[in-house]
Amino acid sequence: MTRLNNDFYLRDTLTVARELLGKYIVREIDGHKLTAMITETEAYIGAVDKACHAYNYRKTERTATLFNKGGCSYIYLIYGMYNCFNVVTDREGEPCAVLIRGAEPVYDMEYMSMLRYGKPYSKLTKYQLANFCNGPGKLCKALAIDRKLNNTLLDRPPLYIKEGVDIEKYNTGKRINIDYAEEAADFPWRFYL
DNA sequence: CCTCAGATGGACT
């Protein structure tokens, strides 16, 4: 199936966040093609968004990645032990990204299960199955995504996104865990199935 | 089902 190219990402961040729902993340590692379907996203738009690391075009060593043109990864460490995977959007100089907040495992569950829980997929509890990659830190663990993959192009291995399933209906709401962001905390920039 | 404390380290001031 077709990999998404730069035309997809070089658009308005809210549009990209919506349209990423249902797409497949593919992580190639050790001869495996770990695949998961995106079920939840959030948009971050530096120009107007106090929740964005690059709010008001604040450029630091970390946020420099967000200023790239759409189509590369922005991956950072959160709370000292988890990674968050974002897709950079919009044109060069506009610090914008879409956080991948949740996904559904699709292919190579066995390999992902070892990465995520350190035990075979068949041994997972109902609770573990339900929480396999329904969070930004969880999906990064299941797909072996960490900061070493920061600022890499997303149209080629080892990490890319390709066409997925058609989405008929989705939900929107406020973004999660950004209470500090004042008025931006109420922006309905979360999209989920 | 729920809430809550603790883990843990880098980015930034």
Added chain:
DNA sequence: GTCCATCTGAGGC
């Protein structure tokens, strides 16, 4: 020194 775009296990109901 403070703040996180989080997750887990323990304990309560």
